[in-house]
Structure formats: structure tokens, C-alpha cells
């Protein structure tokens with residue numbers, strides 16, 4: 001070994017690996033200040049993070065639903081590859097060879113810890129063997145959580161005044177309001193506290209720390225002060241043009257109608273404005289939690305050497321296309337916040353407008369942290385975009401249930417359902433997907449070009465949890 005080789009090798013060995021702070025929120029759409037989806041939303045902490053890091057302003061989930069989105073992000077594999085399409089499938093027994101992000105970091109010398117909703121929140125989806133330390137989700141509505149799905153939750157009687165939105169007999173989880181608890185007792189606070197305690201300590205190894213927030217997912221509970229930030233008479237209901245669904249194919253209409261009763265009920269009872277206000281309050285509450293965590297990082301010894309990744313698993317409809325929740329292939333369901341800050345980023349504060357996918361997070365972290373590459377990963381490292389705002393990207397592809405896809409390029413959204421029916425939107429002028437251009441012959445060549453990105457495989461759906469006997473104490477799954 002020459003002296004020069006020796007010096008280079010020693011320098012590499014001495015350079016500390018960056019840490020990762022992996023922060024997620026649930027069902028947060030683009031109603032975030034820096035994404036401009038709702039004029040007047042207050043998200044100062046997320047906006048500040050976007051300024052000091054890189055905001056991906058055109059980021060999309062791999063699938064517009066919690067479990068398939070999170071499973072895809074954390075395994076790096078598309079739902080159309082794995083057959084993980086819905087919220088009722090365990091990933092572990094269905095994908096026994098999957099190496100998730102925390103598992104890969106753990107296998108490569110990292111200390112790996114997590115809290116809250118990282119994988120899907122029902123029992124069996126957060127196998128503790130992936131982590132050196134893990135804290136399960138603490139719920140704001142422990143009275144609602146059934147014992148077989150949430151065995152760690154202590155069930156209590158519903159408090160007086162419940163449901164707080166005044167919609168009696170409305171589906172259990174879909175509630176909003178102020179619960180009789182101090183702000184520090186909210187479930188997301190305990191995930192943040194876990195993160196803050198972790199960050200306050202010196203760490204012997206580089207770390208991967210995941211903090212998964214529940215908000216603004218339903219039930220949209222938040223302390224009163226967050227509701228007070230949005231006076232009801234100033235809250236704006238989304239504009240929904242008449243006949244918006246008329247040019248949508250049948251399968252798209254069915255996806256939009258899945259929770260139509262809830263929409264009709266909200267409208268009929270005059271609760272639309274209140275529900276929108278609750279979503280804004282829950283979003284600002286999540287933002288405040290993120291602020292607490294980032295302040296803790298800033299004050300810690302790890303501030304300089306920690307990559308921050310912030311993402312939401314899917315978007316959310318608030319009555320657009322007569323729909324609430326997610327589970328559609330439109331912008332409202334697939335467009336999500338994604339910010340990366342810290343070591344490895346350049347030209348901070350300049351949003352990247354290229355379409356990217358949450359599937360890109362895994363290969364990006366592998367790249368930035370110098371971990372061994374994993375050839376099965378289906379996303380692409382975002383490093384070229386982190387370094388150069390003009391880097392080119394292929395479109396992002398979104399799967400929803402077997403055989404339905406959206407291809408989102410920098411400008412276009414092309415949707416093809418399992419029966420071959422199509423939609424095409426020019427997002428540069430129609431970001432709400434109002435005018436389906438797919439039938440116009442002048443877009444034939446464009447549709448063909450976009451369709452080539454649709455995955456060639458459409459894996460059959462994997463068995464659901466009812467096909468297994470699951471034991472929570474040992475996290476074992478026996479096929480029935």
C-alpha cells in the first residue's frame with residue numbers, strides 16, 4: 001500500500017456515516033404551504049424544512065393507500081410486483097425475503113429505532129425484529145381500536161360527547177374535533193417524545209431513526225388552539241365543478257364512489273366546512289409536532305450529520321369528485337409532500353418539479369449513506385436531483401389494486417384501468433384532473449409513450465390476514 005492509498009483509505013474509514021431521521025405523516029396531501037394546495041394553511045415548520053433542504057414538488061406515492069404505499073416504500077418494491085394492494089395484507093409472511101429499509105440499515109452497522117406509524121398500523125405489520133428499539137402507535141381514540149388488530153392498545157370506554165363531530169352512527173374512525181386531553185397526551189406526542197429522547201443521547205453507531213406521525217389521518221383530533229387558527233367562516237370548501245365525473249370511466253367512478261355515503265352525509269348535514277377545518281387543524285398539529293422534533297435535532301450533537309427525509313404515504317380527498325379519503329389515481333390521492341434535507345443536498349430551497357416516486361426513497365438512502373446496493377429496488381436514487389435541479393427523470397408510476405395504474409410525467413397524468421379504459425390530464429393547466437383528454441385523437445402518440453411505463457407484471461393479490469393465524473407475542477404467522 002502506498003502512503004497515498006493509506007491516507008485515502010484512512011480518511012474513508014474515519015468519515016462518519018450520516019445518520020437518517022425518517023419522518024412520516026399520514027394522509028397529508030398537498031395542502032401544505034410550500035406545495036400551495038390550500039391558500040391559508042399554516043405549516044411553518046414543513047415550509048422551513050423545504051427552504052433548508054430540497055422540496056420534491058411533484059412527488060407521488062407508489063399506491064394511494066396506507067399499507068400498499070408504506071410496504072412499497074419500505075421494501076422498495078411496487079405493488080404490481082409484490083401483490084400487496086390493500087390494507088388487509090400482512091407483508092411479512094407474504095414477502096418473506098423482503099429486506100426493508102430498517103433491516104438493511106441494521107445489517108450494515110446502523111443503530112435502528114422507530115416509533116409510531118411507520119409500516120401500516122394494524123398488528124403484524126411492524127415486526128419488532130427489524131429494529132433495535134421500537135415503540136408502537138399510541139392512539140387518540142383507544143376506545144375505537146379492536147383488541148385483535150391492536151393488542152397493545154388499552155381499550156377504554158368512549159368519552160362523553162363522542163362522536164365529537166356530531167355525526168352519530170358515522171363510521172367509527174371518521175370523527176373530528178377536540179378530545180378531552182391535554183396536548184401532551186396526544187398519541188403523536190409520544191412518538192415525538194421517543195424521537196427527542198433518542199436524539200438527546202450520544203450514539204455509538206450511526207443511526208436510522210423513524211418517527212411516524214398519525215396526523216392528519218382520521219380521526220382528525222387536535223387541541224382547540226389548532227382549530228382556532230382556522231375561523232370557520234374563512235374556511236374554503238374545495239371547488240367541485242358539476243359533472244366532474246361524467247368523463248371518467250366506470251372503474252374510476254367506482255373508486256370515487258367507495259365512500260360516497262360519507263360524502264353525501266357530510267354535505268346533507270352541513271358539515272363540509274367543519275370537516276375541511278378539522279383537516280387543516282390536524283395538518284397544522286402535525287406540522288407543530290415536526291417542529292418539536294426538528295428543534296430537538298437542531299439542539300442535539302447530531303444536527304450536522306443527519307439526513308432528514310420527510311414524506312406522507314398518500315394524499316386525501318376532501319369532497320373533490322364527491323369523494324373523501326384516498327384510493328383514487330388522481331392528483332388529490334397520489335400527490336404527496338417529500339422533502340430531503342441535510343448532508344448530500346445542494347441548491348437547497350430550489351424545489352424540484354420533476355415527477356418522482358416515494359419508491360425512490362430507499363435507493364436514495366442507500367446511495368447517500370454508502371450502503372451496499374440492492375438490485376431488487378424498483379425506484380431510482382434521487383441523488384442526481386439533490387445535486388442538480390435540472391436532472392431529467394422518467395415518469396412516476398402509481399399502482400392501485402391489480403391492473404390499475406397512473407403514469408405521472410413532469411406534465412401529464414395518464415391513467416389506465418384494468419379493463420383498458422383511460423384518462424389523460426394536462427396537469428400544467430388542469431391540476432385537479434377535471435378535463436379527461438384521453439378520447440382526443442391528437443393525444444394518441446402521447447398516450448402510447450406514457451403507457452410504455454406501465455409495469456409489465458400485475459401480480460395477483462397476496463392472501464389477506466384472515467388466511468393466517470397471527471400471534472402478536474411472538475410475531476409469527478401460520479398459514480391456515
Ligand SMILES: [Ca+2]
Pocket residue numbers: 026027065066217313314
Ligand atoms: Ca394513509
